[in-house]
Amino acid sequence: MSEPLLSVKNMKKTFQANGGMFSKKKLVHAVNDVSFDIYPGETFSLVGESGCGKSTTGKLIDHLIIPDSGEIWFEGKEISKLTEKEMRSLRSDIQMVFQDPYGSLNPRMKVQDLIGEPLLIHTNMSAGERLKKVHELLGTVGLSPSHGERYPHEFSGGQRQRIGIARALTVQPKLIIADEPVSALDVSIQAQVLNLLQQLQKDFNLTYLFISHDLSVVEMISDRIGVMYLGTIVETAPKKELYANPRHPYTRALLSAVPIPDPDLTKERITLKGDLPSPSNPPSGCLFHTRCPHCTEKCKTQVPTPVEIAPGHIVKCHYPELTE
Amino acid sequence: MADKNTTSTINLAAAEELPKAQSKFKEFVKKFMKRKTAVISLAFIVFIILMAIIGPYVVPYDPQAPDYTAMMQGPSAAHIWGTNEYGQDVFSRLMVGTRLSLTCALTATIIGTALGVILGLIAGFYGGIIDSLIMRCCDVLFAFPDILLAIAVVAIIGQGMVNVMIAVAVFTVPSFARIIRSATISVKQAPYVEVARSLGCSNMRILFVHIFPGTIQSMIVNFTMRVGTAILAASSLSFLGFGANVTEPDWGSMLSTGRNYLNTAPHMVLFPGILIFLTVLAFNLLGDGLRDTLDPKMN
Numbered sequence A: 001m002s003e004p005l006l007s008v009k010n011m012k013k014t015f016q017a018n019g020g021m022f023s024k025k026k027l028v029h030a031v032n033d034v035s036f037d038i039y040p041g042e043t044f045s046l047v048g049e050s051g052c053g054k055s056t057t058g059k060l061i062d063h064l065i066i067p068d069s070g071e072i073w074f075e076g077k078e079i080s081k082l083t084e085k086e087m088r089s090l091r092s093d094i095q096m097v098f099q100d101p102y103g104s105l106n107p108r109m110k111v112q113d114l115i116g117e118p119l120l121i122h123t124n125m126s127a128g129e130r131l132k133k134v135h136e137l138l139g140t141v142g143l144s145p146s147h148g149e150r151y152p153h154e155f156s157g158g159q160r161q162r163i164g165i166a167r168a169l170t171v172q173p174k175l176i177i178a179d180e181p182v183s184a185l186d187v188s189i190q191a192q193v194l195n196l197l198q199q200l201q202k203d204f205n206l207t208y209l210f211i212s213h214d215l216s217v218v219e220m221i222s223d224r225i226g227v228m229y230l231g232t233i234v235e236t237a238p239k240k241e242l243y244a245n246p247r248h249p250y251t252r253a254l255l256s257a258v259p260i261p262d263p264d265l266t267k268e269r270i271t272l273k274g275d276l277p278s279p280s281n282p283p284s285g286c287l288f289h290t291r292c293p294h295c296t297e298k299c300k301t302q303v304p305t306p307v308e309i310a311p312g313h314i315v316k317c318h319y320p321e322l323t324e
Numbered sequence B: 001m002a003d004k005n006t007t008s009t010i011n012l013a014a015a016e017e018l019p020k021a022q023s024k025f026k027e028f029v030k031k032f033m034k035r036k037t038a039v040i041s042l043a044f045i046v047f048i049i050l051m052a053i054i055g056p057y058v059v060p061y062d063p064q065a066p067d068y069t070a071m072m073q074g075p076s077a078a079h080i081w082g083t084n085e086y087g088q089d090v091f092s093r094l095m096v097g098t099r100l101s102l103t104c105a106l107t108a109t110i111i112g113t114a115l116g117v118i119l120g121l122i123a124g125f126y127g128g129i130i131d132s133l134i135m136r137c138c139d140v141l142f143a144f145p146d147i148l149l150a151i152a153v154v155a156i157i158g159q160g161m162v163n164v165m166i167a168v169a170v171f172t173v174p175s176f177a178r179i180i181r182s183a184t185i186s187v188k189q190a191p192y193v194e195v196a197r198s199l200g201c202s203n204m205r206i207l208f209v210h211i212f213p214g215t216i217q218s219m220i221v222n223f224t225m226r227v228g229t230a231i232l233a234a235s236s237l238s239f240l241g242f243g244a245n246v247t248e249p250d251w252g253s254m255l256s257t258g259r260n261y262l263n264t265a266p267h268m269v270l271f272p273g274i275l276i277f278l279t280v281l282a283f284n285l286l287g288d289g290l291r292d293t294l295d296p297k298m299n
Helices: A054-061 A084-090 A111-122 A127-140 A145-149 A157-169 A187-204 A215-221 A239-244 A249-256 A297-301 B002-033 B036-058 B090-126 B128-143 B146-157 B161-188 B191-199 B203-239 B251-259 B267-294
Strands: A006-017 A026-038 A043-047 A069-074 A094-097 A175-179 A207-212 A224-229 A232-238 A307-310 A313-315
Touching (some): A026 A069, A026 A232, A043 A215, A054 A175, A054 A207, A127 A145, A207 A215, A224 A249, A232 A239, B036 B267, B090 B128, B090 B203, B090 B267, B128 B161, B146 B161, B203 B251, B203 B267
Antiparallel strands (some): A006 A026, A006 A069, A232 A313
């Protein structure tokens, strides 16, 4: 296999939460020892429920927040400790598509200025050249050049997300971090945007880090998938392998919850007991032990090490054989 | 050639979109027109500004020409607002004095706004120690009553119209800094500001291109209200004898000289007083109207 484009190693991030005037300050473990590689040209997805640290992981890689410890290697360069200034030149290689298509576009700027902004920052193009490029990109994402003169509020959610994608494409990035790019959209529009993302990946040889909570969306777009739970990746596998042969008890429960559009098909529904533990007070040992059907004493005390049970299929569980 | 084509398409597109852009402004005008008090205030302010510009050319009498045959006369057909102790026409003096009072108030407010906005933006954007430093300095200025502060400033730097402007500007700064700071903090939370950082915008670009436009609304509203306060403050300083030369037609100093003849010629105090009162009221009501029109929750 070729060199990974992006390599995240043991990344950790905790946030301070104020617990009121007299209580102790709490630490929220948002991202807890996350490691993964992304290879050029592939789509790596992070799935998990709300608050499991997916978006934080995306923002950590994009240097919007700085990790407490761990390393982020991008094209053979460690970027997690760069200063904001040093990072700025790298930003044209890593672009982000954001979740909220309504909030992520400055309402006071014209669409052509929004899309042209990365060009203004990262290149020395003249205004005319920028506009030409913007019109070209508007066409690429299925909008017309005349849309450039308008303001974001004149567009629908799907169109705005296209504008966001066009903006991410302007500087020909190598990696696009798509943070829930379709979760704010209708299902029919979701498909359009996902198809667009796949088409663009082919046309521009893009690499995606795709963050989503929607397993059917992830199944459509990914090559490899990482499942996150309480700030850590519990299972990483190629898409087919993960959907056919999930090994971590959490992944199995998650997959069993995906609705299947076939009324005759019945399948075992795994319901997890209890609530999601608070990330400010994570369980000892295996983070999943409080809700795991196979929990033993060992799980309560020892943190499981990742085991590669098949090529590219890594599980963070003491007993991966139980789920075979 | 290619460039020419692009320009022509832009122009075409611009022509297409023009009605849209206008409609947004029209909507604002429509909403504003519903607020009668604000519209009347605006009309009054326009009249005052007009007077400041063309006043000296249209008033019936030379504001500086004494007429010793008609001293301290009450309102009459010849002098509608009466005359002062030198027989100068009060109406003419007030209209011509508009220029001095308004220029002083506007200049002071503009200087104060510019400084306050910059300080507020910096404090809100960078936070931390810079924020504390700027805001505590503002708190110190806030601790003094406006007029007292202005008098102190004039006492330090000396009398005269320019110094009055500086004094008024000084006490305008903290209120702007505070308002713009809170606006900056709220705009800073917007997702598009994080996006801007992710795109690689420099801090200066984020601050002035992405955050500053979001604070303009509160700036305009506060500016309108502060002009009223500035007129009052400048007049008060002139009244106290710190500002314009007494011989010059200025609202505050006219009020001040009129005070000596309160018993015999009350009109000398009455008309400048009413004019100051109405102008300040108009600026405040206009500010209220603008605030309500710009606030989406008020409709």
